[in-house]
Amino acid sequence: MANQVEKTIRIQLNDAQTIMELSQLIQKYNAEIFLQKNVLGSMVEANLKSILGLINLQLQGEDQVKVICEGPDAETALEAIESFLKAG
Structure with a gap:
């Protein structure tokens, strides 16, 4: 079974x-x-590996989003995404 993690991030x-x-x-x-x-x-859900999906989400500061990662390096990927999205 693949490793799945998720987290809600502002x-x-x-x-x-x-x-x-x-x-x-x-x-x-x-x-x-x-x-x-x-x-x-x-x-709305988008695959973050799709640039079109990212564009369609129209991410803005103070948005609240849920990040879901599934796979062998899901935890590491989630940490990297959270770090990027909270860098402001």
Whole structure:
């Protein structure tokens, strides 16, 4: 059974951070990585390894999101994503 971890995070992005940087950061992990965000009352989920998925989420500072990672390095991937999203 694959290792799965999840965590709800309040984003604290700064102006210098881009979704391209986040996309590049997570490409090295073998885990499947998803992010869920409430958009206008509907829960939207995107694969974080998809740049289009990241764009569609329209991440902004102070958004609350759930990160779900599944795979052999899920915990490490979750730590890296949390660190990036809370770097602001």
